[in-house]
Every structure is written in structure tokens, then in C-alpha cells.
Amino acid sequence: MAKTNSEGRDKSLPYSDIIRERVEKMQIKILGIETSCDETAAAVVNCDGVVLSNVIYSQIDIHKIYGGVVPEIAARNHIAKIDHVVATALSDAGVALSHIDAIAVTYGPGLVGALLTGLNFAKALAYSANLPLIAVNHLEGHIASAYLENVDFRPPFVALIASGGHSHLVHVKDYGKYEVLGKTADDAAGEAFDKVARTLGLPYPGGVEIDRLAKLGNPHAIPFPRPKADAGLDFSFSGLKSAVLNYLNAAKMKGEDINPADVAASFQEAVVDILTQKAIKSCQATNSTRLAVVGGVACNSQLKASLQQACQREGVHLHIPKPIFCTDNAAMIAMAAHVYHRQGKFAALSLNAVPSLEL
Numbered sequence: 001m002a003k004t005n006s007e008g009r010d011k012s013l014p015y016s017d018i019i020r021e022r023v024e025k026m027q028i029k030i031l032g033i034e035t036s037c038d039e040t041a042a043a044v045v046n047c048d049g050v051v052l053s054n055v056i057y058s059q060i061d062i063h064k065i066y067g068g069v070v071p072e073i074a075a076r077n078h079i080a081k082i083d084h085v086v087a088t089a090l091s092d093a094g095v096a097l098s099h100i101d102a103i104a105v106t107y108g109p110g111l112v113g114a115l116l117t118g119l120n121f122a123k124a125l126a127y128s129a130n131l132p133l134i135a136v137n138h139l140e141g142h143i144a145s146a147y148l149e150n151v152d153f154r155p156p157f158v159a160l161i162a163s164g165g166h167s168h169l170v171h172v173k174d175y176g177k178y179e180v181l182g183k184t185a186d187d188a189a190g191e192a193f194d195k196v197a198r199t200l201g202l203p204y205p206g207g208v209e210i211d212r213l214a215k216l217g218n219p220h221a222i223p224f225p226r227p228k229a230d231a232g233l234d235f236s237f238s239g240l241k242s243a244v245l246n247y248l249n250a251a252k253m254k255g256e257d258i259n260p261a262d263v264a265a266s267f268q269e270a271v272v273d274i275l276t277q278k279a280i281k282s283c284q285a286t287n288s289t290r291l292a293v294v295g296g297v298a299c300n301s302q303l304k305a306s307l308q309q310a311c312q313r314e315g316v317h318l319h320i321p322k323p324i325f326c327t328d329n330a331a332m333i334a335m336a337a338h339v340y341h342r343q344g345k346f347a348a349l350s351l352n353a354v355p356s357l358e359l
Contacts, residue, residue: 028046028047028101028338029044029046029047029093029099030045030103030134030334030338030341031086031089031103031104031334032044032045032103032104032136032331032334032337033082033104033106033118033122033330034105034106034118034138034141034332035078035082035110035114035115035118036108036110036111036114036115036118036138036328037111037114037165038058038059038060038063038069038077038114039058039327039329040056040059040077040078040081041054041057041085041328041330041333042055042088042089042330043055043089043331043333043334044089044093044095044100045148045338047338047341049147049149049150051148051149052092052095053088053089053090053091053092053093054331055085055088055092055330056327056329057081057085060205062077064203067204068194068198068204069111071111071113071114072113074111074113074114075113075117078114078117079117082117082118082121083121086125089330100129100131101131101132102131102132102134102341103122103125103133103134104133104134104135105119105121105134105135105136105333106119106136106137106141106333107119107136107347107351107353107354107357108137108138108355109138109139109355109356109358110355111355115353116353123349133346133351134337134340134341134345134347135351136333136336136337136340137336139161139166139168140176141333142159142161142163142166143159143161143172143178143336144332144333144336145294145321145325145326145331145335146159146292146294146319146321147335148331148332149322150321153292154175155173155175155177156171156172156286156288156290157291157292158170158171158172158279158282158290159292159294160278160279160292160293160295161294161295162188162190162275162294162295162296162297162303163188163190163296163297163328164188164191164194164297165188165190165191166183166184166188166295167188167190167235168180168182168359169181169183169233169279171282176339176340181282181286182234182235184234184236185228185235185238186236186238187236187238187241188237189237189271189275189297190295192238192240192241192271193206193207193210193268193271195241196241196264197210197264199244199245199248200213200260207296207297207299207300210267211301213261214261214264214265214302216265217259217260217261217262217263218261218266219266219302220269221259221266222247222262222266224240224243224244224269227239233281233282233285235275235278237271240267240274244263244267247263248263268300275307276306276307276310279293279307279310280310280311283316284314289315289317290317291316291318292321293307293318293319293320294320294321294326296326298320298321298326299323299327
């Protein structure tokens with residue numbers, strides 16, 4: 001006799017049959033787990049993009065005293081919190097594990113210790129509950145955040161991924177089909193924000209602080225360069241960061257007064273100019289009329305204003321997910337997994353972390 005679980009599901013059935021049955025009833029629920037950096041996150045997302053729960057435990061206060069994320073500390077805190085975070089996500093969604101159809105987990109890119117914590121937990125949970133495991137690329141998760149609670153936004157479109165670790169321009173041709181148009185050659189936009197903020201004596205995370213301080217300054221006070229502004233669709237923020245550091249050091253050596261607000265505003269203006277120009281160029285190159293901006297930097301107020309103006313001028317529909325879905329979260333991981341779930345593409349329990357995973 002075939003074994004069944006508490007719902008009477010025949011465990012001997014192929015997963016494809018289970019999927020077909022669930023899709024017909026619109027009941028697919030995926031539990032997503034995300035631990036690529038310093039957020040321990042879990043979420044339950046329905047097949048139509050409805051977020052049933054989205055739990056995030058942030059380690060910002062822990063890492064703030066170091067001015068950035070300490071990988072070993074991040075991994076240890078993931079271990080301490082992940083069980084509680086996953087249990088809370090299921091509770092908030094009002095579902096038991098037996099009502100979940102698959103477990104999705106980030107397996108790269110990210111910090112290897114952090115990734116392994118979430119990955120090993122997800123594998124153990126999938127094995128114990130006899131559920132399929134779905135491996136999700138963190139960058140693909142950011143792209144999928146554009147679909148959360150927004151059934152009308154769909155491919156094809158251009159995605160600008162701007163976060164602490166990544167700056168990518170991607171042509172999303174269809175669900176799960178991507179062409180990388182450009183990416184950073186060195187620092188990511190969010191990383192540059194954090195480093196410049198630290199130099200100005202601002203607390204971590206620096207992006208929010210730069211955005212706040214820039215509102216008090218003149219964005220045209222200091223003519224910082226726009227690296228790679230006229231070259232292709234790739235980014236480079238290291239030179240801009242160095243230009244800010246050189247300006248501050250030169251002013252200090254000359255005994256000149258420094259207006260931190262002007263520095264923040266001028267630096268932010270340069271970053272926003274670069275991101276906006278490249279995003280619009282990408283839309284033009286691919287004849288795209290939709291642009292999604294995802295990742296933590298998408299929350300920057302100046303970037304939003306610049307892109308809204310540029311997109312309106314170019315006739316491009318701009319979509320930026322809710323701020324809670326822009327920063328690292330598990331809802332986007334679960335959303336990305338729905339595509340693989342429909343296709344029956346599952347990962348083996350031998351799945352390993354890939355810290356430098358490409359899209």
C-alpha cells in the first residue's frame with residue numbers, strides 16, 4: 001500500500017502529478033528560505049504571488065559596530081535564529097508544514113557560511129517532510145520580487161538589480177529566461193554607498209544614511225566623475241568611490257572645510273546618474289517598455305525620482321516593488337521557485353552552496 005501523509009497525499013506519486021493536481025486547484029504554497037548575507041528570512045508565497053507570510057530577522061544592530069557584515073558572526077546568528085524564523089513564517093501564514101508543496105532556498109551567490117546554514121536547514125526539512133527542494137539563485141530572487149502581489153507585471157522587461165553586493169542589468173525574456181546585459185566590474189552600487197558613508201562617519205548601513213544626508217546638500221557642489229558612463233552597459237563604482245576619498249583627503253591636507261551633506265549629495269547624484277542612464281539604455285537596446293528596479297538600492301529616494309522622470313520621458317513603465325521586497329527577503333525566493341515548481345525542476349539533496357554563482 002502506498003504511503004500517505006496527513007492530507008492523504010500518495011507519497012509514491014511523481015511530483016509532476018502532485019503539481020498538476022495542485023495547480024488545477026490554485027493551492028500551491030512554497031516555503032522560501034533566504035540566508036545569503038545577514039538577514040535570516042522565511043516566507044510562504046502562493047502560486048499567484050500572494051505573500052502569506054514574510055519573516056525577516058535582521059542582524060543590522062549586530063554588525064553596525066563593525067561598520068559592515070562580519071561573515072562568521074552572520075553565520076552563527078543564522079544558526080541561532082533560523083528554526084524560529086521558519087516556524088514563525090508557517091504560523092503567520094496559518095499553514096502547517098504538511099500544507100506546503102515545496103521548499104525553496106537560496107544556494108548562491110552570497111557568504112558561504114551564511115548560505116550553508118539556510119541550505120542545510122532547507123535540505124533537512126525537505127527530507128523529513130518528503131517535499132521537493134528547489135534551488136534559487138539570489139539574483140533571480142530579486143528579479144522575482146517584481147511579481148510579488150502584482151499579477152499584471154510580467155516578462156519581457158529589463159531588470160536593474162542594485163543592491164549591496166550586486167549591480168546588474170538583465171533582459172528578462174520570459175519567466176526563468178535571462179540575458180545579462182551589463183554588470184559591475186568592481187564594487188556594487190550598494191557597496192559604494194556603504195564605503196562612502198563609513199568614510200563620512202555615518203553609521204551602517206550607509207545607503208539609508210547617505211540618502212538622508214543628501215537631502216540637506218547640493219548635488220552639484222562637487223563634480224565627481226561618472227565611470228563607464230559612455231561605455232556599454234557595464235558599471236564601475238570603484239573609481240567614483242576613490243574620487244570621493246581623494247576629495248576628502250585633499251581637503252583635509254589643505255585644511256579646507258568639508259560639507260558632508262554636499263559630499264553625500266554629489267556622490268549620490270553621480271551614482272543615480274549612472275544607474276539611470278544605463279537602465280534607459282538597456283530598455284532602448286532591447287526595445288523594452290517595462291523596467292523593474294529591484295534590490296536594496298531601489299529604495300533610494302533620488303534614484304526613484306530620477307528613474308520616474310526618465311521613464312516618463314521615454315515611455316517606459318517603471319515598477320519598483322514595496323521596500324520590504326527590495327531588501328533581502330524570502331518571499332522573493334519563494335516567488336522565483338514557483339517557475340521551477342511548475343516545470344518540475346527540483347534539486348537533489350546533495351545540493352551545495354555556490355558563493356560566486358552567476359545568473
